[in-house]
Amino acid sequence: MLDFSQNYFALFGLPMRYRVNGSLLAERYRVLQGTLHPDRFAAAGDREKRLSLQASAHVNQAYQTLRDPLERARYLVSLHLDGSADEKEATRDMGFLMEQMELREALSGVKDRPDPHIAVGDILDRLSGQADALVQGLEDLLDQPSAQDLEAARELVRKLQFVSKCRVEAEDLEAELDELS
Amino acid sequence: MSLLQISEPGQAAAPHQQRLAAGIDLGTTNSLVATVRSGTADTLPDHEGRHLLPSVVRFTEDAVIVGEEAKSAAADDPLSTVSSVKRLIGRGLNDIARLGARLPYEFAQEDTAVPRIRTRRGDVSPVEVSAEILEVLARRAESVLGGELSGVVITVPAYFDEVQRQATKDAARLAGLEVLRLLNEPTAAALAYGLDKDADGIHAVYDLGGGTFDISILHLRRGVFEVLATGGDSALGGDDLDRVVARWIMEQAGIEDDASHAVQRRLLGAACAAKEALSTADRVPLHLALPNGHRWEGELDRTTFDDLIDPLISKTVAACRRCLRDAGLRSAEVKDVVMVGGSTRVPRVRERVGELFGTVPLVDIDPDRVVAIGAALQADVLVGNKGADEMLLLDVIPLSLGLETMGGLVEKIVPRNTTIPVARAQEFTTFKDGQTAMSLHVLQGERELVSDCRSLARFELRGIPPMVAGAARILVSFEVDADGLLSVTAVEKSSGVKAQVEVKPSYGLTDAEIERMLRDSMANAGEDLEARRLREQQVEAHRAIEALRAALAADGDALLDASERRRVEDALVHLELTAGGEDPNAIKLATEELEKTCGFYVERRMNRGILAAMAGQKVEEFE
Numbered sequence: 001m002l003d004f005s006q007n008y009f010a011l012f013g014l015p016m017r018y019r020v021n022g023s024l025l026a027e028r029y030r031v032l033q034g035t036l037h038p039d040r041f042a043a044a045g046d047r048e049k050r051l052s053l054q055a056s057a058h059v060n061q062a063y064q065t066l067r068d069p070l071e072r073a074r075y076l077v078s079l080h081l082d083g084s085a086d087e088k089e090a091t092r093d094m095g096f097l098m099e100q101m102e103l104r105e106a107l108s109g110v111k112d113r114p115d116p117h118i119a120v121g122d123i124l125d126r127l128s129g130q131a132d133a134l135v136q137g138l139e140d141l142l143d144q145p146s147a148q149d150l151e152a153a154r155e156l157v158r159k160l161q162f163v164s165k166c167r168v169e170a171e172d173l174e175a176e177l178d179e180l181s
Numbered sequence: 182m183s184l185l186q187i188s189e190p191g192q193a194a195a196p197h198q199q200r201l202a203a204g205i206d207l208g209t210t211n212s213l214v215a216t217v218r219s220g221t222a223d224t225l226p227d228h229e230g231r232h233l234l235p236s237v238v239r240f241t242e243d244a245v246i247v248g249e250e251a252k253s254a255a256a257d258d259p260l261s262t263v264s265s266v267k268r269l270i271g272r273g274l275n276d277i278a279r280l281g282a283r284l285p286y287e288f289a290q291e292d293t294a295v296p297r298i299r300t301r302r303g304d305v306s307p308v309e310v311s312a313e314i315l316e317v318l319a320r321r322a323e324s325v326l327g328g329e330l331s332g333v334v335i336t337v338p339a340y341f342d343e344v345q346r347q348a349t350k351d352a353a354r355l356a357g358l359e360v361l362r363l364l365n366e367p368t369a370a371a372l373a374y375g376l377d378k379d380a381d382g383i384h385a386v387y388d389l390g391g392g393t394f395d396i397s398i399l400h401l402r403r404g405v406f407e408v409l410a411t412g413g414d415s416a417l418g419g420d421d422l423d424r425v426v427a428r429w430i431m432e433q434a435g436i437e438d439d440a441s442h443a444v445q446r447r448l449l450g451a452a453c454a455a456k457e458a459l460s461t462a463d464r465v466p467l468h469l470a471l472p473n474g475h476r477w478e479g480e481l482d483r484t485t486f487d488d489l490i491d492p493l494i495s496k497t498v499a500a501c502r503r504c505l506r507d508a509g510l511r512s513a514e515v516k517d518v519v520m521v522g523g524s525t526r527v528p529r530v531r532e533r534v535g536e537l538f539g540t541v542p543l544v545d546i547d548p549d550r551v552v553a554i555g556a557a558l559q560a561d562v563l564v565g566n567k568g569a570d571e572m573l574l575l576d577v578i579p580l581s582l583g584l585e586t587m588g589g590l591v592e593k594i595v596p597r598n599t600t601i602p603v604a605r606a607q608e609f610t611t612f613k614d615g616q617t618a619m620s621l622h623v624l625q626g627e628r629e630l631v632s633d634c635r636s637l638a639r640f641e642l643r644g645i646p647p648m649v650a651g652a653a654r655i656l657v658s659f660e661v662d663a664d665g666l667l668s669v670t671a672v673e674k675s676s677g678v679k680a681q682v683e684v685k686p687s688y689g690l691t692d693a694e695i696e697r698m699l700r701d702s703m704a705n706a707g708e709d710l711e712a713r714r715l716r717e718q719q720v721e722a723h724r725a726i727e728a729l730r731a732a733l734a735a736d737g738d739a740l741l742d743a744s745e746r747r748r749v750e751d752a753l754v755h756l757e758l759t760a761g762g763e764d765p766n767a768i769k770l771a772t773e774e775l776e777k778t779c780g781f782y783v784e785r786r787m788n789r790g791i792l793a794a795m796a797g798q799k800v801e802e803f804e
Contacts, residue, residue, distance in 0.1 A: 038663040057602040
C-alpha cells in the first residue's frame, strides 16, 4: 500500500530540494498512476476501489504540489520547519509592494488602453519576469538550507504569492477581453 | 484481488473468459453503441444496418418507441415525443427556462426540482427518457455479442456539471446497466485517435455536438492521455445553429412567434435540413407550408448562413482560447485538433477552428462515431480484457467546486481543471459563541457569488461542542472520484468529539424515486426486483471470487504465508457456498466479508505493484 506518511519528494523518489527535474517528476507521476489509478481497479471489489481512489488522489495532490513553483516552495519550507511555517504574514519590502501596486493600477486601467490585449500581455510578461527571478532565488536558497536561508526563502514565498495572485487576475482579465472580442 | 487479468503476449484469453462490455455515446441528437471485437472497436448497427439511433423517444398509451420511428412521428405527435432530452437532463425547470430555448413540450407543474414532461403515457423525467435510449442500445449490443453486458462506459460532455453527471448515471441505473465509468466525450475521441496512430504530443479535441460544446486539450505520451484543461458550454450545439436558421426563416416567411408546436417542429426540421445541405452545396432552396395554408419558397446561401452562425462559433472560439490559457499553452504548441460531433461538418466551423489553431482539423474518423469508439476501447480495458499497461486516462473536473462563506461568497476548494480523482480539505470555524451547528452549502461554478453558481447540496453539521467563536475546527473534505462525482464530509476536530456528516449531492431524484421508477419499469417488463437483486449479488460475488483466484495464482505464494493463505481461502470457499444459495443479503455479506479478510493481501499487492513500477526508476535519481 502507498505510504501516505512519506513526504512528496520521497514518494516520487526525488531528492528533497527546490530544484526539481520536471520530466523525471512527470515520468514517475505517470508510473505511479499507472499502478494506482481507479481505472486499474474498475472491476475490483469496493475495498480495493476505495484504496485506489485514496492512493491515486494522494499522488495527484503530491504531483500538483511539486509541479507548481509556489506550492512546492511553501511545501518544502514547511517540511524543513516541521510544518510550522505560517504564510499569513505579508511581506514588508516597501519597494516590492510599490511595484505590485503600480502593476495593479496598470491592470485596472487596461480596458481604457487603445489595445488592451497588448497592455495585458505586457503586464503578464513583467509578472513572469518577477516570478522567474523569485523562483531562481528559491532554487539557490532551498538546496541545503540553513535556518537563515529558510527565513530568506519564506520572504520570497510571500512575494511569489503576491505575484501569483496578480497573475491570476491578469489572466482573468485577458479571458474577459477574449470573450468581448 | 486485482481484476486485471493479463494474458501472455499474443495469446488472447479464452473466449468464454472475455467480459462483454460496451461504450455508449448518449448524444443529444443521436446515440450509438460500440464494442471491441477481435481487437477492433466499432459501432454496432441495428438489424436494419443503422448505426445511429436518433435520441428520440415517443410515449404512446401502450408503448415506448425509441429511435427512427419516434423521430418520424415527432411532427405529428410533438407533445409525447421527446427529442434532445440531453439538454434537459440534470437541470431544473428554472435552468430550462433560462436556456432560452422554446421547447415544444408541456411540463408538469410539480413540487419537485426535476422537470417532468407531460406525455400520453404519463409524466416522465429526463432521466427516464434517457434510460429508454440506453436500454435500446444495451439490448442491441447484447444481441450482437450474444450475452449479457458486464458493464458499460457512458460518455458525457466534458463540461457537464455534477448534477448532469449524476443524472446520467441514474439513467443507467434505471436501465439496469453497470456503469464502469463516465467518460468525457472529447477524451473518448482522443482515445479513438490516439490508439490509431503514433501521436505523442499536445492535442486539442473540438467537440460540437447536437446540444453541447466541449474543448479539451490533452498531452499524449506513451499511452498516457493526460487532460491538461477542458472547457465548453453544456448548452450550445447544432440545435442552436438550427434555431438561428429557423428564426431567419420565420422572419423571411413572416411567421409569427407564437406558432404552434407542430409548426415549430417543422421549422426546425427545415432549418436542420438546410444546414446539412449547406455542408456541401453553396445554396439551398427552401419550401415551407405556412400555418395559413399558403406555401413559402425561399433560398438560403452559404454566406448568409455563415453570417447567421458566426456569433455562435465565436462563443466556441472564445472557450478554446480560455482552455489554452488554462493549459498554459499557446495555440502554436498544439500539434493537431480533432473534430468531433456532427456539427463539425459545417465548413465554417472547420474553417474558424483551423484558423485558431493554425492547422487543418483532423476528420479521419467519422465525427458521429468517434466518441462511441473511444468509449468501447475504454470499456474493454476497464473490464480487464486488455493488459493494464496499454493506456491510462488522467482527466480533470471542468468546473470549480466550493463552499458558501459569509456574505454569499464562494470559497473554491477544488479549482477547475484539477486532475481527478482528487481529495481536498479546508478548515472552517464557528461564527458565534456557543454555536453547535453549522450549515454548509456546496456549489459549483467559476463565479464569486453564490447566486451565480450552481447549488449542489446543503447540509448541516450538528453536535459541535459549544466553544467561543472561532475555536472550533471544522474540516470539510471534498472528494471527487474518477467519474467526476463529488462527496463531501465534515468533521469537528478540536474537541475530539467527532461530529461528522457525509453527503453525496443528490439533485431532484432521490434514491427512493429511482427505486420506484425501477420497480415500475420492471413491473412493465414482467421482471422481479428480488430476482434481479439476487442476480446482481451473484455477479458481484463471482467477480470477487474470480479476481481473488487470479491474484492467488499470480502471487499468492510470494505474498502469503500458510496460515494467511488458509484464512483467505476459507473466506473464498465460504463465499462460493453462499453464492450458490438464494439469499441476496447473505451473498452481499459474504462478499464484504471476503473483501475484509483480504484487505491486507490487497494492500500488499498494491504495494508490490508500486515497488515494481518504481524499481526501474530509481537508477536515474541522481542524474
